[in-house]
Amino acid sequence: MKFNYQIILSFLGLLLVLNGAFMLLSLPFSFYYEEQSWVGILISGLITITVGVVARLSTRKNKNKDIKKREGYLIVTLGWLCMALFGALPYVLSGSIPGFTNAFFETMSGYTTTGATIIIDIEAMPKGLLFWRSLTHWIGGMGIIVLTVAILPLLGIGGMQLFVAEAPGPTHDKLHPRITETAKRLWLIYVILTVAELVLLMLAGMNFFDAINHAMATMATGGFSTKNLSVAYYNDSPVIQYIIVFFMFLAGTNFTLTYFGFKGKFSKIINNEEFKTYLFLVLLLSVITSIVIFVNTDNSLEKAFRDGIFQVVSIVTTTGFVTADYTGWAEFTTILFFILFFTGASAGSTSGGIKIVRLLILVKNSILEIKRQIHPSAVIPVRFNKRAVSQSISYNISAFILIYIIIFFLGSLVMSLAGLDFNSSLGAVAATLGNIGPGIGSVGPVNNFAHISLFGQWFLSFLMLLGRLELFTVLILFSPYFWSKS
Amino acid sequence: MKFNYQIILSFLGLLLVLNGAFMLLSLPFSFYYEEQSWVGILISGLITITVGVVARLSTRKNKNKDIKKREGYLIVTLGWLCMALFGALPYVLSGSIPGFTNAFFETMSGYTTTGATIIIDIEAMPKGLLFWRSLTHWIGGMGIIVLTVAILPLLGIGGMQLFVAEAPGPTHDKLHPRITETAKRLWLIYVILTVAELVLLMLAGMNFFDAINHAMATMATGGFSTKNLSVAYYNDSPVIQYIIVFFMFLAGTNFTLTYFGFKGKFSKIINNEEFKTYLFLVLLLSVITSIVIFVNTDNSLEKAFRDGIFQVVSIVTTTGFVTADYTGWAEFTTILFFILFFTGASAGSTSGGIKIVRLLILVKNSILEIKRQIHPSAVIPVRFNKRAVSQSISYNISAFILIYIIIFFLGSLVMSLAGLDFNSSLGAVAATLGNIGPGIGSVGPVNNFAHISLFGQWFLSFLMLLGRLELFTVLILFSPYFWSKS
Numbered sequence: 001m002k003f004n005y006q007i008i009l010s011f012l013g014l015l016l017v018l019n020g021a022f023m024l025l026s027l028p029f030s031f032y033y034e035e036q037s038w039v040g041i042l043i044s045g046l047i048t049i050t051v052g053v054v055a056r057l058s059t060r061k062n063k064n065k066d067i068k069k070r071e072g073y074l075i076v077t078l079g080w081l082c083m084a085l086f087g088a089l090p091y092v093l094s095g096s097i098p099g100f101t102n103a104f105f106e107t108m109s110g111y112t113t114t115g116a117t118i119i120i121d122i123e124a125m126p127k128g129l130l131f132w133r134s135l136t137h138w139i140g141g142m143g144i145i146v147l148t149v150a151i152l153p154l155l156g157i158g159g160m161q162l163f164v165a166e167a168p169g170p171t172h173d174k175l176h177p178r179i180t181e182t183a184k185r186l187w188l189i190y191v192i193l194t195v196a197e198l199v200l201l202m203l204a205g206m207n208f209f210d211a212i213n214h215a216m217a218t219m220a221t222g223g224f225s226t227k228n229l230s231v232a233y234y235n236d237s238p239v240i241q242y243i244i245v246f247f248m249f250l251a252g253t254n255f256t257l258t259y260f261g262f263k264g265k266f267s268k269i270i271n272n273e274e275f276k277t278y279l280f281l282v283l284l285l286s287v288i289t290s291i292v293i294f295v296n297t298d299n300s301l302e303k304a305f306r307d308g309i310f311q312v313v314s315i316v317t318t319t320g321f322v323t324a325d326y327t328g329w330a331e332f333t334t335i336l337f338f339i340l341f342f343t344g345a346s347a348g349s350t351s352g353g354i355k356i357v358r359l360l361i362l363v364k365n366s367i368l369e370i371k372r373q374i375h376p377s378a379v380i381p382v383r384f385n386k387r388a389v390s391q392s393i394s395y396n397i398s399a400f401i402l403i404y405i406i407i408f409f410l411g412s413l414v415m416s417l418a419g420l421d422f423n424s425s426l427g428a429v430a431a432t433l434g435n436i437g438p439g440i441g442s443v444g445p446v447n448n449f450a451h452i453s454l455f456g457q458w459f460l461s462f463l464m465l466l467g468r469l470e471l472f473t474v475l476i477l478f479s480p481y482f483w484s485k486s
Numbered sequence: 487m488k489f490n491y492q493i494i495l496s497f498l499g500l501l502l503v504l505n506g507a508f509m510l511l512s513l514p515f516s517f518y519y520e521e522q523s524w525v526g527i528l529i530s531g532l533i534t535i536t537v538g539v540v541a542r543l544s545t546r547k548n549k550n551k552d553i554k555k556r557e558g559y560l561i562v563t564l565g566w567l568c569m570a571l572f573g574a575l576p577y578v579l580s581g582s583i584p585g586f587t588n589a590f591f592e593t594m595s596g597y598t599t600t601g602a603t604i605i606i607d608i609e610a611m612p613k614g615l616l617f618w619r620s621l622t623h624w625i626g627g628m629g630i631i632v633l634t635v636a637i638l639p640l641l642g643i644g645g646m647q648l649f650v651a652e653a654p655g656p657t658h659d660k661l662h663p664r665i666t667e668t669a670k671r672l673w674l675i676y677v678i679l680t681v682a683e684l685v686l687l688m689l690a691g692m693n694f695f696d697a698i699n700h701a702m703a704t705m706a707t708g709g710f711s712t713k714n715l716s717v718a719y720y721n722d723s724p725v726i727q728y729i730i731v732f733f734m735f736l737a738g739t740n741f742t743l744t745y746f747g748f749k750g751k752f753s754k755i756i757n758n759e760e761f762k763t764y765l766f767l768v769l770l771l772s773v774i775t776s777i778v779i780f781v782n783t784d785n786s787l788e789k790a791f792r793d794g795i796f797q798v799v800s801i802v803t804t805t806g807f808v809t810a811d812y813t814g815w816a817e818f819t820t821i822l823f824f825i826l827f828f829t830g831a832s833a834g835s836t837s838g839g840i841k842i843v844r845l846l847i848l849v850k851n852s853i854l855e856i857k858r859q860i861h862p863s864a865v866i867p868v869r870f871n872k873r874a875v876s877q878s879i880s881y882n883i884s885a886f887i888l889i890y891i892i893i894f895f896l897g898s899l900v901m902s903l904a905g906l907d908f909n910s911s912l913g914a915v916a917a918t919l920g921n922i923g924p925g926i927g928s929v930g931p932v933n934n935f936a937h938i939s940l941f942g943q944w945f946l947s948f949l950m951l952l953g954r955l956e957l958f959t960v961l962i963l964f965s966p967y968f969w970s971k972s
Contacts, residue, residue: 338908370962392858422909423908
């Protein structure tokens with residue numbers, strides 16, 4: 001098959017134009033806070049827009065053609081990569097993050113809504129660039145919504161076709177025009193929730209700048225904060241922390257379900273197995289963690305509960321905000337949170353990780369396997385939301401989880417070569433592949449990624465992209481099948 | 487369905503009679519070394535035989551009936567449990583391991599061919615009990631051979647029906663009389679290889695007592711040594727260590743293949759995909775590990791290679807003999823060996839862990855999944871040894887691996903409650919579930935399990951049994967489907 005590289009280039013051009021325009025949104029903050037860094041931001045925006053416009057103009061003859069499936073894979077991966085390459089410019093050209101590797105890591109961490117940072121003194125950064133940093137989260141979150149709800153199901157990635165009630169069937173080879181429709185609806189919810197959180201945070205006493213940054217980072221399940229202490233800065237404002245918990249939980253919920261909620265169709269939410277499991281998991285683990293905190297520290301019951309629910313929701317949703325060091329309470333919680341690095345929240349949300357629905361289907365299959373062994377002649381399919389899960393989806397999910405684990409193990413080996421110890425290697429890989437942010441060990445919740453070698457930063461950036469794009473979207477590009485003519 | 491408890495009891499009685507007879511084999515060593523502990527061993531043997539005979543006599547009317555599948559599951563799990571309960575008697579009654587929990591842990595570690603020990607000063611133990619300790623390995627190894635080659639395929643456990651070329655089909659509901667035939671053949675090989683290793687070790691300079699103990703522990707992929715330093719005691723005898731490497735490798739090979747080797751059918755060996763992968767994996771990892779050792783220590787090239795190949799083969803085959811501390815070379819090797827705790831060697835061998843064939847099939851499926859996404863309408867089955875793998879086996883393997891990982895994670899949480907730190911919790915669970923022996927952290931290759939709490943020892947004993955019986959054989963007993971009438 002021949003690829004239509006023109007259409008790919010045209011699409012990347014469009015992304016760059018939008019990306020450049022977004023950069024310019026940081027300028028008002030630079031001006032307001034009278035920072036010199038506005039020059040770097042402006043130049044970055046103009047460069048990005050110019051490159052985008054040139055790419056668009058050079059390919060304008062092809063722009064009305066349909067995008068084929070294989071081109072779809074290329075556009076998604078190259079798109080994210082282009083965004084991160086150009087998105088790093090404001091940091092570099094303003095001099096606020098001097099090295100390109102560091103800047104690229106920070107940007108990839110932003111767009112993939114990971115939240116791992118190499119910045120040691122966040123509060124010393126120019127406000128304009130802090131805004132840009134949170135904005136990369138928010139843009140990444142928008143990308144994820146359209147990706148998981150509309151594009152990945154069409155590309156047949158990781159059984160995603162199953163998870164989204166509203167998505168068109170997986171058999172179409174051409175990207176459906178309905179994408180735009182679905183995406184617009186869900187973006188509207190995304191914007192409404194972000195604004196709602198912003199307003200509530202301000203009512204709870206946060207200033208506008210911190211509120212907009214935290215709201216964007218929450219809804220993207222990103223985790224970049226404007227404070228060195230992350231959300232622990234607001235330990236004296238329980239209301240602020242509970243507001244963030246609430247919106248993190250929403251950001252980890254399938255946006256299609258939230259859409260049904262807005263339309264008043266609550267039965268769709270109540271009957272969704274993934275949502276019920278997500279809610280149950282969060283409540284159960286919050287209670288367990290709170291008890292562990294209460295027993296092992298001299299915190300009040302309220303503070304123990306708040307830290308417990310905050311950290312459980314923050315890690316399950318892969319946000320990565322921190323109110324307390326979960327590796328400092330007990331070995332039990334260190335291991336518990338390490339396990340939660342893998343789960344993730346709902347499919348169709350902005351969260352990363354394996355996703356609850358995949359685990360749910362595999363756990364169900366495993367339990368049924370016991371039944372199948374007792375009745376070997378009976379055909380016993382896995383059911384999800386009252387429908388039988390097809391064999392091809394089961395295969396797909398099982399392959400996804402195995403590849404996830406293999407990448408985790410091999411990645412940990414690579415990071416040990418980059419100089420990390422046992423805990424930190426496992427933690428850094430699980431936290432970047434799952435788009436969490438903070439890990440354990442030397443990249444734990446009270447540390448950062450600044451000490452990672454340049455090689456290590458490139459490698460972890462790659463893992464963030466791999467995890468964010470549900471593995472297959474990227475891996476498929478490395479397969480000979482993809483490039484073969486048949 | 488009603489169980490024929492009589493037939494189960496009768497079978498357990500037979501096992502106990504054999505077990506008691508085996509105990510008496512330790513007596514000559516007690517007499518030769520003039521140890522007082524012969525009394526305890528004799529009494530244990532007589533008690534075990536008596537209980538066994540009583541169980542047989544009380545049920546002799548039913549002994550000619552066929553054993554049904556469900557009874558098979560019960561016999562296997564209860565059988566292993568009974569062996570361990572009675573097998574602990576010699577330690578307790580001789581006073582050489584005072585606490586019953588400790589003695590049970592050591593015995594379960596023996597029969598499951600794990601090799602994790604709670605004995606701090608091994609060389610201070612009476613020789614008769616050291617022989618009994620190695621013998622529990624060897625008996626466990628015999629049990630595993632008949633189990634994996636003949637019984638589990640019939641019970642449909644974990645896709646085992648696929649792995650053994652000679653095994654009867656998985657559709658029979660009644661245990662086939664051919665089991666006895668197959669088992670006898672493979673036991674003969676097991677005995678021949680043990681004797682061969684014994685003779686070679688003696689020719690290389692080991693005394694008879696140490697040679698027979700190490701030979702039994704090797705062929706069972708157990709790992710109990712008669713020396714406090716394990717095989718590192720023989721660091722000045724490279725020939726001894728290379729002999730052990732060779733036999734560990736054989737013990738990790740499918741015994742059916744070794745049988746073909748004895749019959750001169752080498753093409754069956756050369757064309758076996760699992761064997762090729764096993765050989766390739768061992769060679770590749772030995773070279774990598776040797777390089778790491780050579781770079782990080784001042785060992786000679788020969789010693790680096792010897793430690794490298796010894797530890798790789800020891801851990802991949804789940805033997806657990808130690809010639810050097812693999813957690814002391816580099817973080818890279820710590821993580822590498824931690825990963826190897828999960829793989830195991832060949833199905834149909836005495837090794838534990840997930841087994842290479844299961845991983846091979848899942849890796850193949852994952853690679854094909856990429857091809858399937860590009861050609862969604864094509865049916866692309868996984869092939870193993872040139873035959874298509876059925877859907878039910880794929881499901882089974884995928885369920886096996888997921889349950890393995892879930893048990894690993896939850897088990898680590900439990901061990902953290904038992905007071906272990908992050909590394910040690912993960913290490914202890916992976917090393918017992920995979921029937922390796924030594925783990926990492928405080929249960930690493932130069933440590934032992936003596937410091938684990940009584941609760942922790944019971945829990946790890948359970949994990950050893952679970953891993954040894956390929957998970958499902960035990961888990962199925964906890965399912966309501968198993969006990970329901972239909």
